[in-house]
Amino acid sequence: MKYESLNGLTGADLISAFVEQHCHPSVFLVTGGACAFIVDALGRNVGTSYVCFQHEQASAMAADAVWRLTGKLGVTVSTSGPGSTNLITGIACSWFDSIPSLHITGQVNDEESRVALGVKARQVGFQETDIVSMVTSITKYAIQVHSVDELADALREAVTIAKSHRMGPVLVDVPMNVQKQVVSDAIWNRTMAPFTSSTVGAAIDWQQIDLFFSEAERPLVIIGGGTFLAGVTKNTQKWCEDNGFPYVATWSSLPHLDRSTSLYCGSQGVYGSRLANWAVQSADRILVLGSRLDNRQRTGNPAAYAPYAKLLVLDVDPEELAKYRSNENYEVQSVDLSSWAIQISPSTHLPKSRSAWTDTLASRRLDLDSGTSASVKEGELNPYQAVAAFQRNFPNNCIVVADTGANLCWVYQVYGPDDSFLFTAAGNSSMGYSLPAAIGAKLVRPGSPVWCFIGDGGLQMNVQELQTIVHYGLDIVIVILNNRGYGIIKQFQDAYFEGRHEATGHGYSAPDFGAIASAYGISYRQVTSLEEIESLELPVGPVMIDVILPEGALITPKIEMDRFLHDQFPYTTKISDLGLPFAYPTRPSELSGTAGPTA
Secondary structure: OOOOOOOOOEHHHHHHHHHHHHOOOEEEEOOOHHHHHHHHHHHHOOOOEEEEOOOHHHHHHHHHHHHHHHOOOEEEEEOOOHHHHOOHHHHHHHHHHOOOEEEEEEEOOHHHOHHHHOOOOOOOOOOOOOHHHHHHHHOOEEEEOOOHHHHHHHHHHHHHHHHOOOOOEEEEEEEHHHHHOEOOHHHHHHHHOOOOOOOOOOOOOHHHHHHHHOOOOOEEEEEOHHHHHOOOHHHHHHHHHHHOOOEEEOOOOHHHOOOOOOOEEEEOOOOOOHHHHHHHHHOOEEEEEOOOOOHHHHOOOHHHOOOOOEEEEEEOOHHHHHHHOOOOOEEEEEOOOOHHHHHOOOOOOOOOOOHHHHHHHHHHHHHOOOOHHHHOOOOOOOHHHHHHHHHHOOOOOOEEEEOOHHHHHHHHHHOOOOOOEEEOOOOOOOOOOHHHHHHHHHHHOOOOOEEEEEEHHHHHHOHHHHHHHHHOOOOEEEEEEEOOOOHHHHHHHHHHOOOOOEOOOEOOOOOOHHHHHHHHOOEEEEEOOHHHHHOOOOOOOOEEEEEEOOOOOOOOOEOOOOOOOOOOEOOOOOHHHOOOOOOOOOOHHHOOOOOOOOO
C-alpha cells in the first residue's frame, strides 16, 4: 500500500506495511485487546489481509506451512497472555524443522507493566505475560520493544535472523503504547528499506569428500531435509545420479526427490524401508547431507547405526555436528548446503560408484519384503493400501499434509512417486498439526488441491478449525485414518507393557465424526473397504472422509528395542540370510551404547 502521506502513521501501521513488503501479506490471527491496533492496521491496509483462526496454536501451525510453500515468512498476530502462550506449540513446530516465521504479540501498555512499576509481582497489567522469556528456547530471536525506534530495528533484525544460517521462528512483543506511537519519516523509511541479499555461508570442502570416498567399495549418500531448506535437493539428487551413487532419504527430504529412479533406495530409520536400512547397514562410506540423524533415524542406540562404516556429515549447525565428536567413525563439515548448487560439478567430483554394489542393491530391492502387509489380519482394511489408493487418485500438483503417530507412518512409509508436495511437522510432530497446516497451504496456494491426513485423536486437537475451513470456503479433503485410539502408543504398550492400553484405549474415545461434519456443514463420507475408497467420488467443497480401520492396525515395518536398523518387525528374514557384508552380532546391546525403547 502506498501512503499519500506518512503523517500520523503509527507503530501498528509500520508493522502492517513491513509485513506487506517483507513477509507473506496474509496474516493469521485471533484478535484481542492487546493486539487490536495491529489488527485494525492490517484491515486498513489494502496490501495486507488477515485470516481469523479459532485458536492461536492453529494460526502458528498454519504460518509454519507458508514458508514451505511460498518461500515467504508466515506471520501470526496474537494478543497478550493466553493469546501469546497459545502460539507456543506451533512455534515449536517451526523451531525444530528450521522453518522461518514471524510472530507478533500484543502486550500491555508499558506504564501498566511490572517493570514500569519496579515490582516483581506476577502480573500487573491485565493478561500481562512475559512471552519473550517463555519462547526464548524455541525461537532464534525474541524481543519486547518499547518505542517505534526499537520496533523498526526489531522487525528488520527478526526477519534477517529468521532467514539466515539455520533458519527458524522469531517473535516481537509490542506493547499497546508502541502500537499507537506516531512514526517519524526517518524511522518509516529505514524500516521499509530493501534487504540486502544474504551471502552464502561456509563452502563445501570437496577435497575432504574426494578423499573420504577414494577407497569406498559401497558408497551411499543420505539426502536430508537440510537440502530442501537450502534449496538444493534436486541438485543433490542429480549429482548422485550423474555419479552413480545410491542414496536414501529422510522423511524431510523424501517428498522433494524423484522416487522412481533405480538409485533411490527409500527412506531410512525406525519406520524406514527395509532396502534403505539394509543399504545403510551395508555401506562402507556414507555421506550425510543436512540430516540431524536423530533417534528416529539411528534408533535408540546410535552406536548400532552403520557401526562398521565411516560417515562424513555436512550440516549448517555446528551444535548438530558436535553430537559426533566422541565417535571416531564420524567426520564432519560445518557448511552452508546452499553452496552445493553453486559449486557442484558432476563430471569431476567423486569416482563412479562400483557396479557390484548397485547390482547388489537392485537384487535386494527384489528380495526384501516391504512388511506392510503384516499391519492387519487378512481380509481387514490395510491402512497402507488405503493411503496408496488415495494417492493414486490425487489431482495433479496436490499438496498433502500428514499429521503424527500411526497415520503419519502409514502415509510416509508407503508414499509412492508422483508430483504432489508432501510435508509434516517432523521434529515436534504435534497432534493436530496437519489440519491448520492444510488450511495455511490452501490459503497461500488457493489453486492447488489440498489433502489432509490425520488420526481420530489428532483431529480432536484442532477440530475447531473446521469452522475456519467453512468460513473461508476452503475445499480441503480431510482423511481421518480412524483406528479409534492412539495406535502408535498402543503398539508401544503391546511391546513393553503387556498390552495394557492405558489412556490409549481405556479412557480414550472419539466422537461421531459424521455428526461433527454435519454440525459444521462439511460433506462426510465413511469408508470401510478398499473398494469403497477406489470408487469414491468427492463432492465440491470441503469433505471429511472417515476411513474405518481395525483398532489393532500396526505400523510395519518398525524397529523394536535392541534391534539393528536392518532387523525390523515383522521378522520375515533371518539376519544371517540378509547377505550383509559385515558380521553383525545378534543384538545392538552387544556393541557399545544403550538399547532404549523407541515409540
